[in-house]
Amino acid sequence: MKKNNQELIDQFNKDGYIFFENALSDDQLLAVNEQLAAWVEESKSHNENFGEIMDGRPRFDLELKSHTSETPAVRRITSPAEISDICLDVVKDNNALDLVADIFGPNITHLGNKINLKLPSSGTEVKFHQDFPFEPHSNQDIMTVLYFLDDVTLENGPLEVVPGTHNGPLFSHWHNGIFTGAVDAKVESASRKQAISCIGKAGSACLMHGKLLHGSGPNLSKLSRSLFIITYKAEDAVALSPNHLPSELVGMIVRGEETGTVRCTSYSVELPEYPKEASFFGQQSKSKSVGM
Numbered sequence: 033m034k035k036n037n038q039e040l041i042d043q044f045n046k047d048g049y050i051f052f053e054n055a056l057s058d059d060q061l062l063a064v065n066e067q068l069a070a071w072v073e074e075s076k077s078h079n080e081n082f083g084e085i086m087d088g089r090p091r092f093d094l095e096l097k098s099h100t101s102e103t104p105a106v107r108r109i110t111s112p113a114e115i116s117d118i119c120l121d122v123v124k125d126n127n128a129l130d131l132v133a134d135i136f137g138p139n140i141t142h143l144g145n146k147i148n149l150k151l152p153s154s155g156t157e158v159k160f161h162q163d164f165p166f167e168p169h170s171n172q173d174i175m176t177v178l179y180f181l182d183d184v185t186l187e188n189g190p191l192e193v194v195p196g197t198h199n200g201p202l203f204s205h206w207h208n209g210i211f212t213g214a215v216d217a218k219v220e221s222a223s224r225k226q227a228i229s230c231i232g233k234a235g236s237a238c239l240m241h242g243k244l245l246h247g248s249g250p251n252l253s254k255l256s257r258s259l260f261i262i263t264y265k266a267e268d269a270v271a272l273s274p275n276h277l278p279s280e281l282v283g284m285i286v287r288g289e290e291t292g293t294v295r296c297t298s299y300s301v302e303l304p305e306y307p308k309e310a311s312f313f314g315q316q317s318k319s320k321s322v323g324m
Contacts, residue, residue: 048198
């Protein structure tokens with residue numbers, strides 16, 4: 033462990049998240065952004081979701097209400113590391129990964145990856161939720177790392193986190209028998225009052241515990257806000273439900289080694305619904321139908 037990492041680890045244990053500068057090298061940032069620009073350009077020739085992931089759902093999820101060839105509104109690319117060696121190289125090694133290993137390691141595996149976009153033409157909003165109820169495991173050592181591909185400001189829809197909530201309860205994401213992928217409206221209202229915006233330069237990252245409450249508002253600026261999101265886990269955390277983003281890369285060792293052991297902690301959580309939609313944005317849209 034690097035000596036200067038202990039302070040970051042202590043902060044993570046207290047708050048449930050860490051802001052980490054220079055998580056990507058300049059070369060990695062440039063390469064991923066060039067790849068992303070090519071995908072956005074490709075989306076201009078589509079008027080519906082396209083591509084295909086392992087379970088047959090679309091890889092490229094569009095905000096269909098606003099997407100046009102002139103104003104493309106790609107909002108999610110699922111498992112880009114499956115179709116891009118550039119993205120795969122970042123999943124396997126980046127400047128934040130050693131810190132993940134110091135916190136949850138030494139043995140770390142890859143759980144999933146995606147790119148979430150908030151282009152200037154899109155109105156994409158993320159309701160408050162916790163990641164862990166989407167991906168329950170035998171223990172709770174799950175880490176979502178959000179790598180900033182653009183400068184993130186208060187105006188372009190930054191991640192909003194609620195410090196300390198990783199030490200609190202796992203909230204229900206089911207409402208009136210529907211899995212909405214969001215917490216109850218009362219929980220969200222209280223969370224927004226305590227939320228802190230994660231802003232910073234492109235190449236930075238926010239490391240976030242899977243139980244941390246978080247969300248984000250729409251992009252109100254003329255600047256893009258794109259995130260390469262990689263989820264890592266302790267190698268001895270074993271899935272309790274089917275992976276909602278199935279990929280041939282799930283379980284890939286990125287730090288340490290495979291031990292073949294299972295570590296269990298005591299908690300209770302409602303199992304998620306396996307999504308039919310292209311991404312969880314479709315699941316969260318159901319919250320409107322149940323009056324949240």
